[in-house]
Amino acid sequence: MTAALTVTNMSKSFAGPRVLDSVSLSLEPGEIRALVGENGSGKSTLIKILAGFHLPDEGSAEVEGEPLLLGRGEASEALGLRFVHQDLGLVNNLDAVDNIALGVGYPSFRGRIRWRQERKRTRAALRDLGYEFDVRRPAGSLAMSERTALAVARALAPRQNTAKVLILDEPTANLPAAEAERLFQLARRVADSGMAVMFVSHHFDEVFGLAHSVTVLRDGKHVITRPVAGLNEDQLIELVIGRQLEQVTHDAKAAERRDVVLQVSGLGCDVLNNVDMVVHAGEIIGIAGITGSGRDEVATALFGGIDRAGEVTINGAAVPKLRPDRAMAMGMGLVPAERHANAAFMTSTLRENITVVGTSLHWRNGILSKGRERSDVAVWLERLDVRPRNSEFTMSDLSGGNQQKVVLARWLRMGPKVLVLNEPTQGVDVGAKSDIHKLIDEAAADGTAVLVISTDHEELVRLCHRVLVLRRGKIADEISGGRMDHDLITAATIGRDRSDAA
Amino acid sequence: MPRERAVNEPDPPADELPGRDREKGTGMTVNEQTPLEREFDPKPGGHRAPGRRSLAATLGLDRFSGLYVLAALILIFALWVPSLFLTATNFRIIAGSQAITAMLALGLIVPVACGAFDLSIGGTLGMGCCIVVWFQANGHGFILGIFAAVAFGLLVGLVNAFIVVKLSVDSFIATLGMGSILSAGTVWVTGGFQVANGISPHFTAIGQKQVLGLPLPVYYMVILAIILWWLLEYTPAGRYLYSVGGNPQAARLAGIRVGRITTGAFVVSGVVAAFAGVMLAAELGSSSPDVGVPYLLPAFSAVFLGATQIIPGRVNVLGTLIAIFLLATGVKGLQLAGAPGYINPLFNGLALIIAVALAVRATRRKA
Numbered sequence: 001m002t003a004a005l006t007v008t009n010m011s012k013s014f015a016g017p018r019v020l021d022s023v024s025l026s027l028e029p030g031e032i033r034a035l036v037g038e039n040g041s042g043k044s045t046l047i048k049i050l051a052g053f054h055l056p057d058e059g060s061a062e063v064e065g066e067p068l069l070l071g072r073g074e075a076s077e078a079l080g081l082r083f084v085h086q087d088l089g090l091v092n093n094l095d096a097v098d099n100i101a102l103g104v105g106y107p108s109f110r111g112r113i114r115w116r117q118e119r120k121r122t123r124a125a126l127r128d129l130g131y132e133f134d135v136r137r138p139a140g141s142l143a144m145s146e147r148t149a150l151a152v153a154r155a156l157a158p159r160q161n162t163a164k165v166l167i168l169d170e171p172t173a174n175l176p177a178a179e180a181e182r183l184f185q186l187a188r189r190v191a192d193s194g195m196a197v198m199f200v201s202h203h204f205d206e207v208f209g210l211a212h213s214v215t216v217l218r219d220g221k222h223v224i225t226r227p228v229a230g231l232n233e234d235q236l237i238e239l240v241i242g243r244q245l246e247q248v249t250h251d252a253k254a255a256e257r258r259d260v261v262l263q264v265s266g267l268g269c270d271v272l273n274n275v276d277m278v279v280h281a282g283e284i285i286g287i288a289g290i291t292g293s294g295r296d297e298v299a300t301a302l303f304g305g306i307d308r309a310g311e312v313t314i315n316g317a318a319v320p321k322l323r324p325d326r327a328m329a330m331g332m333g334l335v336p337a338e339r340h341a342n343a344a345f346m347t348s349t350l351r352e353n354i355t356v357v358g359t360s361l362h363w364r365n366g367i368l369s370k371g372r373e374r375s376d377v378a379v380w381l382e383r384l385d386v387r388p389r390n391s392e393f394t395m396s397d398l399s400g401g402n403q404q405k406v407v408l409a410r411w412l413r414m415g416p417k418v419l420v421l422n423e424p425t426q427g428v429d430v431g432a433k434s435d436i437h438k439l440i441d442e443a444a445a446d447g448t449a450v451l452v453i454s455t456d457h458e459e460l461v462r463l464c465h466r467v468l469v470l471r472r473g474k475i476a477d478e479i480s481g482g483r484m485d486h487d488l489i490t491a492a493t494i495g496r497d498r499s500d501a502a
Numbered sequence: 503m504p505r506e507r508a509v510n511e512p513d514p515p516a517d518e519l520p521g522r523d524r525e526k527g528t529g530m531t532v533n534e535q536t537p538l539e540r541e542f543d544p545k546p547g548g549h550r551a552p553g554r555r556s557l558a559a560t561l562g563l564d565r566f567s568g569l570y571v572l573a574a575l576i577l578i579f580a581l582w583v584p585s586l587f588l589t590a591t592n593f594r595i596i597a598g599s600q601a602i603t604a605m606l607a608l609g610l611i612v613p614v615a616c617g618a619f620d621l622s623i624g625g626t627l628g629m630g631c632c633i634v635v636w637f638q639a640n641g642h643g644f645i646l647g648i649f650a651a652v653a654f655g656l657l658v659g660l661v662n663a664f665i666v667v668k669l670s671v672d673s674f675i676a677t678l679g680m681g682s683i684l685s686a687g688t689v690w691v692t693g694g695f696q697v698a699n700g701i702s703p704h705f706t707a708i709g710q711k712q713v714l715g716l717p718l719p720v721y722y723m724v725i726l727a728i729i730l731w732w733l734l735e736y737t738p739a740g741r742y743l744y745s746v747g748g749n750p751q752a753a754r755l756a757g758i759r760v761g762r763i764t765t766g767a768f769v770v771s772g773v774v775a776a777f778a779g780v781m782l783a784a785e786l787g788s789s790s791p792d793v794g795v796p797y798l799l800p801a802f803s804a805v806f807l808g809a810t811q812i813i814p815g816r817v818n819v820l821g822t823l824i825a826i827f828l829l830a831t832g833v834k835g836l837q838l839a840g841a842p843g844y845i846n847p848l849f850n851g852l853a854l855i856i857a858v859a860l861a862v863r864a865t866r867r868k869a
Contacts, residue, residue, distance in 0.1 A: 328757030
């Protein structure tokens with residue numbers, strides 16, 4: 001039997017190291033294949049090459065023996081490859097019918113779109129996937145699982161050629177467990193019909209529950225392709241991170257117990273579910289979790305940037321929800337993720353970027369003293385080693401790492417009681433990173449309760465007294481003391497339970 | 503310890519006119535980079551190093567180009583129509599005729615600074631004018647009329663803010679609609695005709711009396727400019743306005759109450775526009791429907807053209823004033839040189855497009 005999809009010696013580099021290094025694999029019709037690997041292991045690059053989005057440096061691919069013309073989206077489409085990308089690729093203000101038409105076009109009747117029939121077909125396609133919702137609602141207003149179903153329905157919608165391979169990039173990243181199960185049933189049905197299915201996942205329970213076989217990529221290289229049967233979770237983790245999990249590494253920083261500053265009980269939002277935590281003065285708590293685990297939302301939910309359920313108190317006083325100004329006045333600071341969107345004022349000066357918080361500190365006798373602001377800001381630019389060290393430069397003149405330092409300075413200047421940092425060293429070079437870590441340590445030493453949310457697990461090990469691991473919106477594990485190790489954290493985020501690690 | 507040195511440094515001189523720092527000392531900091539760091543600098547040559555300052559920057563062309571253009575215009579018309587243009591009376595006419603447009607534009611700066619359009623200011627100006635005249639025509643006295651007009655401006659600001667903040671309607675659409683409603687209001691208040699009866703001479707004196715050869719509204723405009731300049735440059739509120747305009751999401755996550763700032767901005771533009779309407783009534787000694795509409799476009803042109811001056815990429819008070827007088831001088835000079843009547847809107851329209859194109863370029867260079 002010819003393989004449904006064959007990839008041979010595929011390589012790709014983006015200005016520098018190879019992100020994909022001579023990867024080969026093949027899929028049989030009816031097979032469900034899991035593609036696993038750490039962030040940056042090349043999974044998405046491979047998929048984007050197959051989708052015609054990236055042109056590889058070397059390599060070839062065949063679909064049922066027919067060579068695939070690389071770098072052309074239409075060619076992948078014509079040979080029967082179907083994709084559901086990570087962001088789903090839906091147009092939020094169009095309804096289900098229009099979104100499917102974006103993939104397949106409107107079959108028209110004498111130059112006229114027959115809307116009633118189109119809607120009927122769309123409803124039928126969704127019903128086949130086990131979904132029923134109003135197909136006239138814009139995609140943006142649908143629930144995450146409905147949007148995923150719509151993206152799958154679009155991928156499977158009939159076209160001139162038959163679909164042969166369905167490729168899903170982290171299809172469950174945004175789905176709650178029950179809805180993920182519905183997607184699996186769908187994937188099984190697709191495979192039973194004779195198509196090959198390949199999916200990327202960070203959830204190992206999905207790999208074991210759904211896939212027939214698994215391909216592991218590490219640092220852009222193909223590690224192994226083998227059947228799932230006979231493989232256990234520890235072995236798979238080992239294959240993914242490339243070495244055995246050391247059971248005991250070094251002790252986490254011992255926490256000097258002081259008063260409770262931040263108390264969170266029953267924190268919830270669309271992706272978070274009943275999260276409790278207590279942070280003491282001088283303590284640095286880490287939060288780890290994969291994308292969609294609720295990791296990102298913890299920061300903004302606490303600070304009031306998004307709606308939340310549950311109680312948040314600082315030194316016993318309740319912080320109202322959806323009031324960043326109140327949270328700030330009560331001594332909370334937030335360095336959000338995605339600096340450009342959430343933190344930086346790109347056309348303002350460094351001085352204005354820092355003094356946007358606590359502006360009135362230099363407001364005396366009806367005048368905001370720029371001179372005093374400058375000397376105040378100069379101290380912080382010096383302390384964080386921001387380059388160029390001139391408070392009157394525009395934010396956009398700085399490199400990303402320096403911009404991040406400026407945002408940090410904004411909050412450190414206030415000496416907050418609680419400091420919430422989401423990806424504090426995102427896009428920061430090694431030297432600056434260690435500076436920032438030292439500053440976070442110093443802030444904690446001064447009695448600040450610090451919460452660090454990060455996908456950089458080595459950073460969490462370096463900084464934290466304890467690390468809370470989120471999985472599907474809940475705290476699944478707490479790592480501290482002798483278990484503090486970045487591989488262990490990684491393992492915990494993708495689903496190995498504390499009992500296995502003991 | 504380097505940190506101490508920075509603290510003990512004498513405060514830099516209190517900021518000279520509204521600009522930001524004059525880029526002094528930047529060369530030092532740039533040169534502190536090691537060659538290696540320079541090599542890894544993601545934007546080599548991106549920093550403006552004063553050691554290599556261009557001639558244009560030295561002459562202030564990046565921030566004061568408007569003043570140069572104004573000087574050039576004056577020179578051109580002085581040579582072209584010396585007997586008409588280069589007279590004290592002419593400059594007085596330009597200053598006096600622009601006072602109301604300038605006030606309207608100054609008020610408009612505030613919402614534009616926080617990223618909102620206020621297209622209803624023309625209508626608010628018209629309503630301010632009609633209300634103060636209506637009060638006098640109906641024997642209620644002009645003082646009460648002035649208060650009523652200004653209170654109406656405040657109300658319009660609050661309603662605009664409600665629509666934009668609470669109903670989340672885009673400010674462009676919300677105030678476009680409001681402007682239309684207000685121009686209907688002017689027809690309703692005036693009955694569709696010019697109203698000029700019962701106007702108190704004390705009232706017209708407010709708008710027509712001359713001090714040192716300049717009509718009073720010029721002085722009101724100067725006072726308003728000083729207040730707004732202080733508000734935008736020397737108060738936390740001003741800083742918050744620009745922050746909201748720069749990145750509303752970041753402003754919210756920095757604890758700024760974006761809704762309140764936006765509300766305040768609409769209230770300022772509404773009140774100022776209504777007050778400008780009162781001044782217009784005092785100048786004209788009458789009111790008529792749709793009297794405010796022709797003022798809208800020049801005010802917008804001035805604000806956007808002003809954003810290319812003094813603090814490039816940012817709407818600001820002095821830049822706006824320069825723009826107003828640049829536009830007025832250009833129009834007046836061309837009129838004196840015999841240009842046809844349609845030169846005014848033509849010149850304003852061209853200037854608006856050119857100004858925004860320049861502003862986009864300025865911000866793109868920065869970003």
